[in-house]
Structure formats: C-alpha cells, structure tokens
Amino acid sequence: METARKQFEDIVYQGMKSYGLDELSSKLLAVLYSEPDPLTLEELSAKTGYSFSAVSATMKLLSRITLADKTKKAGSKKLYFSVQRDLLTMIINAAKIKNEAFVNPALKSLPAIIEKCQKSKTDDSEAMLKLIGEYYQQMVALDLIFKNLSEFTENIQKGMSKG
Incomplete structure (x- = not known):
C-alpha cells in the first residue's frame, strides 16, 4: 500500500x-x-x-x-x-482569487485611464491608447472566460453528484 x-x-x-x-x-x-x-x-x-x-x-x-x-x-x-480534495473547486477558487485580484481592478480602473488618454494631446497618446485599449479587451475576455469556466465547472459538478 x-x-x-x-x-x-x-x-x-x-x-x-x-x-x-x-x-x-x-x-x-x-x-x-x-x-x-x-x-x-x-x-x-x-x-x-x-x-x-x-x-x-x-x-x-x-x-x-x-x-x-x-x-x-x-x-x-x-x-x-x-x-480540498475536489480539484474542480480548488482550481476554480484559485482562479476566482486571481480574477478578483487581477482582472476586476483592471476592469474598474482602465475606462478612466482610456478616457484620459483620449483627451490627451501628447505625441504618444495615440500609441498609448492603443496599448491600453488592447489590454482592456484582454481583461474583458479573461473575465468572460472565468465566468464561463465557473458556470461550466458547476454544471460538471452537478452532473458528477447525480451519477
């Protein structure tokens, strides 16, 4: 053994x-x-x-x-x-912590930063706006992925508990 x-x-x-x-x-x-x-x-x-x-x-x-x-x-x-012996729950919890610490603050802060960049008249504001905009879109995608992953995992867990 x-x-x-x-x-x-x-x-x-x-x-x-x-x-x-x-x-x-x-x-x-x-x-x-x-x-x-x-x-x-x-x-x-x-x-x-x-x-x-x-x-x-x-x-x-x-x-x-x-x-x-x-x-x-x-x-x-x-x-x-x-x-936690339920690996699905363990991984979802870890992802949730990362989402709350990384993605959510970015989603809250970036729109105001984008607005400042749009109003700026400096030479590099257009390039900076593009970088920040792409980063923001990635955060939106990550947030959506996390939400879908959580829902998908919960459905799998429900199916496993029935079987």
Whole structure:
C-alpha cells in the first residue's frame, strides 16, 4: 500500500508543479491529498523532510490562497491542515482569487485611464491608447472566460453528484 501511496503522491506532486507551484508547496499538497486525516505542521515536516519553519510559512501561504484548510481540534493548540480534495473547486477558487485580484481592478480602473488618454494631446497618446485599449479587451475576455469556466465547472459538478 505504501508504494501505491508514494506513486499517487508523485502524480499529485507533478500536477501541482505543473500548476506553477514551487517544490515545497507541491510536496505538501501531495502529502495532504494522500492522507485521510488532517496533519499538524510537525507531521508535515516529518513526512516531507523540510524544516518546521519552512513548512509553517508555506502552509500559511497555502491556507491564505485557499489551497489548504487550517483547523484546530477541541482542546488542542496545534493547527491541523487538510486539502480540498475536489480539484474542480480548488482550481476554480484559485482562479476566482486571481480574477478578483487581477482582472476586476483592471476592469474598474482602465475606462478612466482610456478616457484620459483620449483627451490627451501628447505625441504618444495615440500609441498609448492603443496599448491600453488592447489590454482592456484582454481583461474583458479573461473575465468572460472565468465566468464561463465557473458556470461550466458547476454544471460538471452537478452532473458528477447525480451519477
């Protein structure tokens, strides 16, 4: 069984790496994904071979970006970590955070910047307006892609829960 667990962890690890995560984050998520119960920082450190402080800092980040869940058990001061096992939800949540931090602010700010450029009479205003306009159109497209991806994923999840 230990060989199957290691092979499974390797597959999850490679998937997380391909998602753009660093080695430690990928390793921690792979270990958490293959464990049925939440693990403490000490357990994660022992299972990965990384220092407690490195594991602690990385788990804080993974919790903040919603790739890992942090809980406390009654009567314990220790933090326990688990991972969202629904990969569709995990990826959508990560995309939602990026959309809220990157796309939405651009969509709010760019129209006013475009208007300023349109009113400007400087030599480079036309070129700048073109650049900003193209960037704005890309943000509109990304927002639409995200909304469609979210809806599509929700429909798949509903279909999976029926089956």
